[in-house]
Amino acid sequence: MAEPDILVNFDLAPAVNAFGASSSINGIRGGRWKDRFRAKKRLQNKRGKPSFLDADGNQKSTNAQSYPPLNSDVLAGPDHARGSTSRPKAGNEHAGAPRLSYDQPVISSIFSSNPVSVAKVEKTGTENAGPAIPTNAPLKDGSAFSTMGLAPALASHLVNNMNISAPTSIQQIAIPQLISSDSDAFIQAETGSGKTLTYLLPLVHRIYTATLSGDKLHRDSGCFAIILAPTRELGRQIYTVLMQLLSHPSLHWLVPILILGGEKKKSEKARIRKGGNILVATPGRLADHLSNTTSLDVGSVKWLVLDEGDRLMELGFEETLEQILTALNERAQKGSGKISLANLGLPDRRITVLCSATMKASVQRLGDMSLKDALYLKGNQKSDATEESSKSFQTPAQLKQAYIVSPAKLRLVTLASILRRAFIRNKEHMKVIVFFSCADSVDFHYQAFRKTEDKEQNDTRPETSSDEEEKAETEVAEGQKEKPRRPSLAAKSSAPLIDPAVSLFKLHGSLAQHIRTSTLNEFFHEKDGAVLFCTDVASRGLDLPNVDLVVQYDPPYSQEDYIHRIGRTARAGRDGRALLFLLPGCEESYPNQVLKEQHLTRRLADEVLKKGFGAAPLPKVAKAVDPSWKKDFMPKTSGAKWEQEAVEFHLDVERRVLASDEFSNIAKRAFQSHIRAYATHVAAEREIFDIKQLHLGHIAKSFGLRERPGDIKLPARGKSGTASSASGKRKLDNIDTNGDNTQEDQDEEGLRRAAQMMRKKMREHMNVASEFNIG
Structure with a gap:
């Protein structure tokens, strides 16, 4: 037995490991992880043997003969874990270096280092529930428009010509009240329940019955009603419904006028001079005409309808609405000299009708501005406007709602999987709307899913050759007059990455008005499958047929x-589905904390990817890549087909971003705008949508970017692929100051004031709410 004072000491020589570093260095214990890691990297650099991470995240030594000659930027992907410095830094390409082509491999891994869902799975009990009874469908209890006090000619016109046989719940309650009473009213009803006809029918009925007394009215008799809409698309839709309603022969003299922002004021003034009885307008353009157009006579206005009142207040129209109300009050006192309204049976005072699907503080503030002793009209409920509803508004019962928990790196492939799955069974008359937070994000995803050969928005129209043009000229000369097909102005393209038969559209506030109008019109009349990428400009009041799925890609x-x-689907009793994207972590509490009364089904990204990428092979659009490198370079997965297809889809997008300066700039702008938009959530939801919890590297990955977030530098607009010169124009928040800030030494305060002035001008010109162009 050894003595207790004897100390046995073993002296071992430092063994060199595969990295070229001694085990005494690699086995250091204590201290910071970064210090140990840096010491190991210094030894590796001295011995000239670089290390790489394989697909499983393990380090291994390599030599030059094992890999094809590639730029290190190609091998490097964005960080998959915070603080990782083992990968070469991306984004340091030399100026003038050629872009990567498709035959050069681009390596990426979207299934590694993803956060795991933390929320507990709770069964909602809605998976096996039977079909719900629609709550916004026309009534089936024998109710008819003829029993609600409407004129017989108007009631028969609804049934015979407009194919509307029965009223909805809100129409049955509100229309008799608005016909018989001269009180103001606040109408609250579910989305898709027919609020437009609810306020159009009473005012058209009362104007129509005024002509039955013997007094002849015409388009010069004055403007009797004004309808305000927050967006141009909703205003045009209201005008379309009104035109259908006035197509009856006995109402041919009743003329509506449409004035919207973005249109030519000269043509609008010409229509106003001709005269009209019902005016549909956006607030900004109406305030402009009230100030500058003397031929606009509003002295005889008896109805003022504020559709989507909460949206009017959100878009910053509070000051504009006060200006409109003041002008109407002043001119009502002066009266109209064109015709005497004493014996027409019209209301003695102006009736204000406020419509909204939700009750919130902004609507109550607008009601205080415009309503007096108003009736509160709601489906299956009548009460005074002073009573507050303690229960938040419910969505249609037949609408199936779900949310999907998807890591940031899997968001793009998950969206692709959902869209591909949606059109597998039914491709005809199937429409999908995808909502994004900002216009730049819409542009990126539209470019990612569109036809890759297109260079312009309208490349889907066929080109005519010189022989075809000569043939057409010959036919015209022979007397066969055929109207030439007008080129489409819509932001439309084919979507081969979804389905070859599917058309892809985009819509946001930055598009010109004629493009927005044409896009919405073609999406409305599209007979085959169609997908619309849009911002909240399409979230209010639009009645688009056959929309079976609404995807909220950004919360x-x-x-x-x-x-x-979600109100764009499940309208008028039809079935519909709604899907919300959420990130793992704090966002998973959104359904329980915010949408307390909604029953959402929980889904995971892997389940969706299996159905979308495992059902059918992905359409091959990109140039085929030599498979010899895939064994060493392709990120390892479980070997499942759906994982390989998903990785290949994401790689194709990344290759296109690397190969095109224009597409790269679109992706960078989308990433930056997405982060800014994420920070604009209401204060009550900041804990759920915490920008500090975002992994910016993973978010950049979802936009096809392989650069670190700090290395993403965006050139000025209009200079694709080039950095802004030293004497170029300075910008703030992606807004060009048009030469006001060309001096580099201009102080920060001057730049801020110039940017504020430009934002104000853009809002006045484009009628939008903010830099995200959602209006």
């Missing part, structure tokens, strides 16, 4: 926005 800014977005 809404509030509960009210959520309700209006």
Whole structure:
């Protein structure tokens, strides 16, 4: 037995490991992880043997003969874990270096280092529930428009010509009240329940019955009603419904006028001079005409309808609405000299009708501005406007709602999987709307899914050759007059990455008005499958047929926005589905904390990817890549077909971003705008949508970017692929100051003031709310 004072000491020589570093260095214990890691990297650099991470995340030594000659930037991907410095830094390409082509491999891994869902799975009990009874469908209890006090000619016109046989619940309650009473009213009803006809029918009926007394009215008799809409698309839709309603022969003299922002004021003034009885307008353009157009006579206005009142207040129209109300009050006192309205049976005072699908503080503030002793009209409920509803508004019962928990790196492939799956069974008359937070994000995803050969938005139209042109000229000369096909102005393209038969559209506030109008019109009349990428510009009031699925790729800014977005489907009793994207972590509490009264089914990204990428092979659009490198370079997966297809889809997008300066700039702008938009959630939801919890590297990955977030530098607009010169124009928040800030030494305060002035001018010109162009 050894003595207790004897100390046995073993002296071992430092063994060199595969990295070229001694085990005494690699086996250091204590201290910071970064210090140990840096010491190991210094030894590796001295011995000239670089190390790489394999697909499983393990380090291994390599030599030059094992890999094809590639730029290190190609091998490097964005960080998959915070603080990782083992990968070469991306984004340091030399100026003038050629872009990568498709035959050069691009390595990426979207299934590694993803956060795991933390929320507990709770069964909602809605999976096996039977079909719900629609709550916004026309009534089936024998109710008819003829029993609601409407004129017989108008009631028969609804049934015979407009194919509307029965009223909805809100129409049955509100229309008799608005016909018989001269009180103001606040109408609250579910999305898709027919609020437009609810306020159009009473005012058209009362103007129509005024002509039955013997007094002849015409388009010069004055403007009797004004309808305000927050967006141009909703205003045009209201005008279309009104035109259908006035197509009856006995109402041919009743003329509506449409004035919207973005249109030519000269043509609008010409229509106003000709005269009209019902005016549909956006607030900004109406305030402009009230100030500058003397031929606009509003002295005889008896109805003022504020459609989507909460949206009017959100877009910053509060000051404009006060200006409009003041002008109407002043001119009502002066009266109209064109015709005496004493014996027409019209209301003695102006009736204000406020419509909204949600009740919130902004609507109550607008009601205080415009309503007096108003009736509160709601489906299956009548009460005074002073009573507050303690229960938040419900969505249609037949609408199936779900949310999907998807890591940031899997968001793009998950969206592709959902869209591909949606059109597998039914491709005809199937339409999908995808909502994004900002216009730049819409542009990126539209470019990612569109036809890759297209260079312009309208490349889907066929080109005519010189022989075809000569043939057409010959036919015209022979007397066969055929109207030439006008080129489409819509932002439309084919979508081969979804389905060859599917058309892809985009819509946001930055597009010109004629493009927005044409896009919405073609999406409305599209007979085959169609997908619309849009911002919240399409979330209010639009009645688009055959929309079976609404995808909220970016979470809404509030509960009210959520309700209006999903309200584009499940309209008038039809079935519909709604899907919300959420990130793992704090966002998973959104359904329980914010959407308390909604029953959402929980889904995981892997389940969706298996159905979308495992059902059918992905359409091959890109140039085939030599498979010899895939064994060493392709990120390892479980070997499942759906994982390989998903990785290949994401790689194709990344290759296109690397190969095109224009596409790369679109992706960078989308990433930056997405982060800014994420920070604009309401204060009550900041804990759920915490920008500090975002992994910016993974978010950049979802936009096809392989650069670190700090290395993403965006050139000025209009200079694709080139950095802004030293004497170029300075910008703030992606807004060009048009030469006001060309001096580099201009102080920060001057730049801020110039940017504010430009934002104000853009809002006045484009009628939008913010830099995200959602209006």
